[in-house]
Amino acid sequence: MEANSLSDFRSGFVTLVGRPNVGKSSLINAIMGEKISIISDKPQTTRHQIRCIYSAEGVQIVFVDTPGLLRRPRHRLGEFMVDEAVRSLEGVDVVCYVVEAGDREICGDDMAIVEILKKTSTPVFLVVNKIDLLQKKGSFWHAVALYQDLVKPKEIVPVSAVTGTNLDILIEKIISYLPQQPPLYPEDIVTDKDERFIAAETIREKIFLLTGEEVPYSVTVDVEEYKTPEEYPDRKAVYIRATIYVERDGQKAIIIGSGGKMLREIGRLAREELEFKLGHKVYLELWVKVRPHWRKSERELRRLGYRA
Ligand SMILES: Nc1nc2c(ncn2[C@@H]2O[C@H](COP(=O)(O)OP(=O)(O)OP(=O)(O)O)[C@@H](O)[C@H]2O)c(=O)[nH]1
Ligand SMILES: [Mg+2]
Structure with a gap:
């Protein structure tokens, strides 16, 4: 390792929040290049915070996968899941608010998320997922227009977890918001779960x-x-x-x-x-x-x- 490389090292925590089923777990798995979080076509699949540790040259990003946020959880398990997602906002360097490129109106769950995000001073990225499903290239701007004024994101990144489109751009943008500090986990560890x-x-x-x-x-x-x-x-x-x-x-x-x-x-x-x-x-x-x-x-x- 070069003499100054450790002092140039950047690392930090990035949480992904969003309503159920928008592709938070899929995005993290795609970035990691391996399946760590489980995925399904049914909402409310993820139930716990799961840290996924992305290590590359000079950088380590600890992604926090979270359960989909709901406005009104229906039982104690649902409340636990919402708590897990809300707690993930504490002490992170970037919040990725994940929505879908096809969104044409804001649902109650997203309104609740927007209210939560308004209270955070952490930089928020608007991550517009599933752009591969759009008929017309560029029409993700309809979704951006829905959320932009409410969330005031620092960055807007249209992506696809399925095709991997723009995930490199998302990583580059995240890195620019991370503090210079040594890695938080050993480089061979990919998750905090056993x-x-x-x-x-x-x-x-x-x-x-x-x-x-x-x-x-x-x-x-x-x-x-x-x-x-x-x-x-x-x-x-x-x-x-x-x-x-x-x-x-x-x-x-x-x-x-x-x-x-x-x-x-x-x-x-x-x-x-x-x-x-x-x-x-x-x-x-x-x-x-x-x-x-x-x-x-x-x-x-x-x-x-x-x-x-
Ligand atoms: N076409 C397409 N489908 C996607 C994309 N990302 C995720 N999906 C699909 O969307 C569904 C939900 O994906 P998940 O990753 O489980 O979503 P999640 O946000 O983690 O969901 P919860 O854990 O329930 O909050 C699955 O059927 C995925 O295959 C994408 O970029 N494009
Ligand atoms: Mg999930």
């Missing part, structure tokens, strides 16, 4: 993919045992035992499926992805249990890992 969390999230993502209506929202996954082959020499695979909690018997029946077909499919998809991520064979054991009203109970939420 393997148990990633395993639970991967299973939850497959449930979001394969089930509909209330079912994915009634689900939480608890990884009860996670053993590497070094810890478990009689097995050659990473051994993961997880319980899928639902709120009602009917939801349990759907998750299991006829003859256990659905649960096998959830397990297969989750196992294949975890094997790819870990570069190791995985033995995944899944159980399904009913825990009535867990989303409404403070005690249950804490027990199931939703702690502020």
Whole structure:
């Protein structure tokens, strides 16, 4: 390393906030070049703050993925998710407010976000995602016009998480707002979450993919045992035992499926992805249990890992 390179180093925290489903997690994964946060076409997929650490020459950006902000959460879990997103605004260097290029009116959730952003003194970027879906190039300016006066963003960046368009520009602009300071994390670390969390999230993502209506929202996954082959020499695979909690018997029946077909499919998809991520064979054991009203109970939420 050159003599002055460490003093030139820039690093900082950047949070992505926005209403559910605008592509916050997709954007962070695209920037990272690997999937860390789970994604689905259903709103309210992300439930926790997840730090994703982007390290490049002379710079480290700690991106904070957050749950989609809602004006009116419907239960204690929803309140926890909103708290997670709002808390992410504290102590960061840049806030990326993510909206969609196709937005033609401001919904209640976005109005609530705008009110929250008005109170922050942190630089706000307006990140207009999904420009790949626009029929006419440049028509993202309609969306910009909607938000610009309300948010007074320092920067406006139209992007696409799917095609990767302008992500390099977004990174360049973020870097110019970061303080000169040493890296915040070791350079080989990509997230603050451990393997148990990633395993639970991967299973939850497959449930979001394969089930509909209330079912994915009634689900939480608890990884009860996670053993590497070094810890478990009689097995050659990473051994993961997880319980899928639902709120009602009917939801349990759907998750299991006829003859256990659905649960096998959830397990297969989750196992294949975890094997790819870990570069190791995985033995995944899944159980399904009913825990009535867990989303409404403070005690249950804490027990199931939703702690502020
Ligand atoms: N066409 C297109 N689709 C996108 C883009 N970015 C995200 N999506 C899709 O939008 C949906 C939501 O993406 P997520 O990344 O889960 O959105 P999110 O904002 O993290 O959602 P929550 O966690 O629920 O708040 C998924 O179906 C993505 O594939 C994009 O740039 N273009
Ligand atoms: Mg998300």
